[in-house]
Each structure stands twice: as C-alpha cells, then as structure tokens.
Amino acid sequence: MNEPHSSLQPATLITHAGRPKGCKVTVNPVVARTSTVVFDSMATLREAVAGRARHETGLVYGRKGSPTGESLEAVICALEGGHRSRLFSSGLAAITCAILSVVRSGDHVLVVDSCYEPVRKFCVQYLQQMGVDCSFFQPDLSDLKAKIRPNTRLIWTESPGSILFEMCDLPALVALAKAHDNVVVAVDNTWGSGLMYCPLRLGADISVIAATKYLVGHSDVMLGAVTTHQDRWTALADMGDLLGHCVSPDDAYLALRGVRTLSVRMRQQQDTALQVAQWLQKQALISTVFYPALPDDPGHAIWKRDFSGANGLLSCEFRTDVSAQAVDAFVETLQLFGIGHSWGGYESLxxxxxxxxxxxxxxWQGRGNVVRLHVGLEDPADLIHDLQTALARLGEGLAG
Incomplete structure (x- = not known):
C-alpha cells in the first residue's frame, strides 16, 4: 500500500496520503460501513477472495477490512516507510499479534526492560505458557549481546521506554541482531508516532503504533497499527486474519481526521512540554525530569540523532522526602491536568x-516517587501556573 510519496516531508504525507483520487471526489474518504459484500457473479467473488488470499486490498467481507480503513493504512504506511500497514482494535492487540506472527514454541524472545507493562505481562504470562522463553535486556544494550541465544527469534524494543523514557540505540541493536540468523527486530513506535521516528528506516523489521495516542489525537478511539517490510507482511496479515482482528470504519475515519493535524499538534505539544520540563528542572521539590529533548537527558544524543522531534510526554521524580501520599495530593491539586491513563490527546494528564x-x-531503590505528565494543547503559562500552585501547596504540607 506504499503510495508514491517517498520524496515528500511527513507533514505533506499526512495531508495527501490515503485521499480519494478522481475528478469529482470528496476530500475525505467515505465511511464504508458493511459486514456483507455482494458480487455481480461467482467469478468476481472468486477473484476478490483470491486477491484477499494474496493480501491485496479490496472488499470481500467486513471483517477483512474497509476502504476507510485502507485509506488510514495508506497514511500510516507512508509515514512509517514500510511495505504495508494493518489496523487493530487497540495498541495492545497490534503488539500481541505482531509478536505472535513471529514466534513459535521453542523460540526465545528478548524484551527491553523499559517496555510497556502489558508487553511484559503478555510475554511472562502467555508466551512462556506456549513454550516461548522470554528474558529482558537493559535499554542501554549493555547486556544484549550476551543474552542472544541460538534460538532467539525476536528482539522487542521501545524507544524511548515507558515511564522514564530511556533511549535505545536502534541501529546498534539492529547490528547485533543481524549478526545472528533469523532474528526479527520489532519496535513500539507509539512515542514517535511515525512522524518523529521511523524504526523501519533504521533497520527494524516491524513497527507498532498505539494509534489511540497521537495519531487519533482526540482521546475518543482505541486503535493500533503494525507496519512491516515486505518479508514480514504475509505472516502478520495471516495472523491478523486467523485471530479475527478488525477495525470499525467509523474509528478509522476518526483516526484519519486526527492524523491530518498530527504534525501541528505534536509540534505545539513538544514546544509546550519542553517549557514545562525546563521549568520543572528548576523546582526544589523535583530531583529529576525525564524527557529526551532536554540537553542533559542521558538519551539526548540518541534522540537528536534518530528523531526529528519530541512529544508532550515527560516524567518528574520528586525528592525522596516526598511520600507517595503527598504525590497523590499533588496530582489531585492540579486543575488543568486530568487524572487518567493513556496520553497523546489534546488534553493534559x-x-x-x-x-x-x-x-x-x-x-529504583532510594529514588523518589514519580509522576508522569502528558502536556496537551493548553497554553504553557497556564500549565506552569497550575503546576506551581500544586507544588507550593505540596511544599507547605512538607513544612507543616
């Protein structure tokens, strides 16, 4: 589904990729809701079924995809620079299907220690039950080479990592993996969203995005996407079909509407997040701010080399004398930051x-409590004032 847009910049890609073609067409694809598709003849039905067996695009049955979904897949594939993209009902569904498309009983999987928590649970609680051995490696790759085994089939990484945003040197990881036969490299690219980071162009085989986050951008759709190179596509598509994964065309339409503004939203959220992060670094109650775009962040050099920007997600570590209960009170004092899971929408959390x-x-022994902040599209001065008020109240509580 890779469209002829390779020379265009990402902001242009998300504006033009996946749009209808023709003399008289709507700007946006129609929402094609259907379960049943009817054909003019048995010959056309058989032709469509045969095409679908080859994982070509086209209507066959509602569970097999829709034109609306295919338009979104075209946009994501253009961003990621892969062969094809496939949609899933959530980011976790995309992750688990991507992993299952690679591993079999007797294989070994290596997972970065800074991975998204449900990935850890899936590997430990499910994969090991089906005979797949799982182990973890440090985000700085210091122990990766020693942990690759003859039966290692998949290396799963996330850059930056969850919670503390440790950067992973993906080209170095790929070099280690490709020194061994038959090792697949898969990357959770939700943080970079295809716009800021392109793992496939850095040598990875599979890139997964929880489109629920920045691609949708409005906190109203659960969605995932997997993009692969050509040699991994059939296995992924087959596994998706076997597990019955499908996406509503209404959800695909909402995601298409969101992705068109991805570049301006992420640019604004990066600018605001950097202001917030720099302000937090100066606060007495904060010991560390984790945000790769900060010049003194341990992963800044890798981020600057491999990424074209950042997003609105950061974490801050409080002083060790600030208790978990005090941190909860700090979060509850905030007026402009909602309390909730997820991130990537227009709102601060x-x-x-x-x-x-x-x-x-x-x-993490001896370290302080941590709060993850998602910086939305609010004015940075208002967000900083909100944080300042909550920190002041926290400081008063400690002094009292």
Missing amino acids: ALPVSPAAVRSLSH
Whole structure:
C-alpha cells in the first residue's frame, strides 16, 4: 500500500496520503460501513477472495477490512516507510499479534526492560505458557549481546521506554541482531508516532503504533497499527486474519481526521512540554525530569540523532522526602491536568507511576516517587501556573 510519496516531508504525507483520487471526489474518504459484500457473479467473488488470499486490498467481507480503513493504512504506511500497514482494535492487540506472527514454541524472545507493562505481562504470562522463553535486556544494550541465544527469534524494543523514557540505540541493536540468523527486530513506535521516528528506516523489521495516542489525537478511539517490510507482511496479515482482528470504519475515519493535524499538534505539544520540563528542572521539590529533548537527558544524543522531534510526554521524580501520599495530593491539586491513563490527546494528564513495579533489571531503590505528565494543547503559562500552585501547596504540607 506504499503510495508514491517517498520524496515528500511527513507533514505533506499526512495531508495527501490515503485521499480519494478522481475528478469529482470528496476530500475525505467515505465511511464504508458493511459486514456483507455482494458480487455481480461467482467469478468476481472468486477473484476478490483470491486477491484477499494474496493480501491485496479490496472488499470481500467486513471483517477483512474497509476502504476507510485502507485509506488510514495508506497514511500510516507512508509515514512509517514500510511495505504495508494493518489496523487493530487497540495498541495492545497490534503488539500481541505482531509478536505472535513471529514466534513459535521453542523460540526465545528478548524484551527491553523499559517496555510497556502489558508487553511484559503478555510475554511472562502467555508466551512462556506456549513454550516461548522470554528474558529482558537493559535499554542501554549493555547486556544484549550476551543474552542472544541460538534460538532467539525476536528482539522487542521501545524507544524511548515507558515511564522514564530511556533511549535505545536502534541501529546498534539492529547490528547485533543481524549478526545472528533469523532474528526479527520489532519496535513500539507509539512515542514517535511515525512522524518523529521511523524504526523501519533504521533497520527494524516491524513497527507498532498505539494509534489511540497521537495519531487519533482526540482521546475518543482505541486503535493500533503494525507496519512491516515486505518479508514480514504475509505472516502478520495471516495472523491478523486467523485471530479475527478488525477495525470499525467509523474509528478509522476518526483516526484519519486526527492524523491530518498530527504534525501541528505534536509540534505545539513538544514546544509546550519542553517549557514545562525546563521549568520543572528548576523546582526544589523535583530531583529529576525525564524527557529526551532536554540537553542533559542521558538519551539526548540518541534522540537528536534518530528523531526529528519530541512529544508532550515527560516524567518528574520528586525528592525522596516526598511520600507517595503527598504525590497523590499533588496530582489531585492540579486543575488543568486530568487524572487518567493513556496520553497523546489534546488534553493534559497527570498520573503517579512506579518504575520499580515494571522493571526487572533497573533498580529504583532510594529514588523518589514519580509522576508522569502528558502536556496537551493548553497554553504553557497556564500549565506552569497550575503546576506551581500544586507544588507550593505540596511544599507547605512538607513544612507543616
């Protein structure tokens, strides 16, 4: 589904890719709602079924996809620079199907220690039950080479990582993987969203995005997408069909509407997040701010080399004398930051998180409590004033 847009910049791609062609067409694709597709003859039905068996586009049955979904897949594929993209009902559905399309009983999977928590649970609780051995490696790759086994089939990474946003040197990881036969590299690209980061162009085989986040951008759709190179496409598409994954054309339409403004939203959220992060670094109650776009962040050099920008997601570590209860009170004092899971929408969010609970290799003993902030499209001065008010109240509580 890769369209002839390779020379265009990302902001232009998301404006033009996946749009209807012709003399008299609507600007946006229609919402094609259907379960049943009827054909003029048995010959045309058989032709469509044969095409679908070859994973070509085209209507066969509602579960097999819609023109609306195919338009969105075209946009994502153009951004990611892959062979084809496939939609899923959530980011986690996309992740698990991508993994299952690669591994079989007897295989070994290596997963970055900074991965999204449900990935850890899926690997430990499900994959090991089906005979797939799983182990974890440090985000800085210091132990990766020693942990690759003869039966290692998949290396799963996320850059930057969840919660603390550790950067992974993907080209170095790919080099280690490709020194061994038959090792597939898959990347969770939700943070970069295809706009800021393109793992497939850096050597990865599979890129997964929780489109629920920045691609949709309005906190109203659950959606995932997987993009692959040609040699991984058939296995992914077959697994998606076997597991019955499908996406509503209404959800695909909403995501299409969201993705058209992806570049302007992320640019604004990066600018505001950087202002917030720099302000937080100066606050006495904050010991560390985790945000790769900060010049003194440990992963800044990799981020600057491999990424074209950042987003609105950052975390801050409080001083060790600030208790978990005090951090909860801080979050509850905020007026412009909602309390909730997810991120990537237009609104700001705050959530206490626990690095120690979702790491098996990285130690957090003796460190402070952490709050993850998602910076939305509000004015930075208002967000900073809100944070300042909450920090002042927190400081008064500690002094009292």
